[in-house]
Amino acid sequence: MTVSSALPLVDLRSDTVTRPTPAMLEAMFAAPVGDDVYDEDPTVRRLEEMAAARFGLEAGLFCPSGTMTNQIAIKAHTEPLSEVICEQTSHIYLWEVGGIAFHSGASVALLPGHRGRVTAAQVEAAIRPENVHYPTTSLISLENTHNRGGGTCYSLDDLRAISDVATRHGIARHLDGARIFNALVATGQRSEDYGQLFDSISVCLSKGMGTPVGSVLLGSAAFIKKCKRIRKVMGGGWRQAGYLAAAGIYALENNVARLADDHRRAARLAAVLQDQPYVAEVLAPETNLVIFRLHESQPAAEFLAALERQGIRASSFGPQWIRFVTHLDVDDAMLARVEAALGALGS
Numbered sequence: 001m002t003v004s005s006a007l008p009l010v011d012l013r014s015d016t017v018t019r020p021t022p023a024m025l026e027a028m029f030a031a032p033v034g035d036d037v038y039d040e041d042p043t044v045r046r047l048e049e050m051a052a053a054r055f056g057l058e059a060g061l062f063c064p065s066g067t068m069t070n071q072i073a074i075k076a077h078t079e080p081l082s083e084v085i086c087e088q089t090s091h092i093y094l095w096e097v098g099g100i101a102f103h104s105g106a107s108v109a110l111l112p113g114h115r116g117r118v119t120a121a122q123v124e125a126a127i128r129p130e131n132v133h134y135p136t137t138s139l140i141s142l143e144n145t146h147n148r149g150g151g152t153c154y155s156l157d158d159l160r161a162i163s164d165v166a167t168r169h170g171i172a173r174h175l176d177g178a179r180i181f182n183a184l185v186a187t188g189q190r191s192e193d194y195g196q197l198f199d200s201i202s203v204c205l206s207k208g209m210g211t212p213v214g215s216v217l218l219g220s221a222a223f224i225k226k227c228k229r230i231r232k233v234m235g236g237g238w239r240q241a242g243y244l245a246a247a248g249i250y251a252l253e254n255n256v257a258r259l260a261d262d263h264r265r266a267a268r269l270a271a272v273l274q275d276q277p278y279v280a281e282v283l284a285p286e287t288n289l290v291i292f293r294l295h296e297s298q299p300a301a302e303f304l305a306a307l308e309r310q311g312i313r314a315s316s317f318g319p320q321w322i323r324f325v326t327h328l329d330v331d332d333a334m335l336a337r338v339e340a341a342l343g344a345l346g347s
């Protein structure tokens with residue numbers, strides 16, 4: 001496919017597509033490392049301690065992916081014949097290859113959410129009563145921000161209400177916080193408060209945070225010790241991972257506050273889309289994800305191809321639904337190009 005100019009590609013498919021900056025690469029090159037399976041990598045330890053402290057939890061476990069941190073946590077919190085409660089479009093259910101059944105042999109109770117968010121009343125109603133016919137409810141897992149919901153955020157009050165229900169029923173609480181920093185920046189919530197609300201949190205460092213790879217699982221020291229064995233059996237024990245952990249430390253120190261720029265650009269894209277005759281509906285963005293639906297008269301494949309010709313890439317998110325994601329490698333000049341391309345398509 002030919003691109004109309006030599007301008008850099010504007011890749012709006014995901015916030016995972018970012019490349020490390022020279023400053024991040026320098027931090028990686030300079031990292032002291034050791035064998036992490038022997039607990040001897042000082043940079044991995046530093047990242048794990050730093051991330052845990054930030055969220056008010058005791059310990060951390062650095063892993064290659066958010067799928068791995070989620071699935072390890074679910075395995076550690078559940079046993080076969082038990083059940084996980086989650087929203088029906090949550091990443092752990094929809095986009096992790098059915099890993100809950102594969103790794104944990106657990107059942108799943110799906111709740112219909114409002115743009116991915118569920119309520120304490122829904123969670124309470126899904127908890128199984130004691131009965132030989134039923135699995136035992138072992139875990140509630142939430143997602144913040146919610147990907148499929150369009151980057152939506154929970155309020156602290158709603159999280160507290162769900163946490164209270166879980167605590168009252170003796171159920172563990174996990175957070176898929178792949179984009180938790182987007183939620184914190186958008187709402188002004190404090191990360192330290194999350195340690196009270198969840199027994200475990202999965203945090204991605206390669207989503208909008210700019211690292212090439214890595215997620216951290218956070219929890220109590222005893223929980224993380226158990227998780228480390230599960231990571232090992234999944235083949236996730238790694239050695240001089242400090243080079244990657246150094247990128248994570250750099251991201252935590254430098255790339256959090258700037259997420260507000262991504263949110264501003266997402267809001268701008270949503271406003272431009274709203275004005276286009278070929279757009280039927282735009283989900284109001286709360287963070288860096290913009291999900292919108294094209295009119296039936298505008299085939300999605302053609303729309304994506306027209307953008308591609310302008311050097312702009314986006315992804316299909318279901319029939320007629322498109323997702324734009326803003327991130328570290330999308331600047332204001334690129335935003336202007338996207339605006340111009342969207343306007344030209346509508347005229």
Ligand SMILES: *Cc1c(COP(=O)(O)O)cnc(C)c1O
Binds near residue numbers: 147
């Ligand atoms: C991306 C993502 C993950 C983890 O994805 P990996 O590609 O395995 O790192 C988990 N949860 C949500 C909500 C995500 O968007």
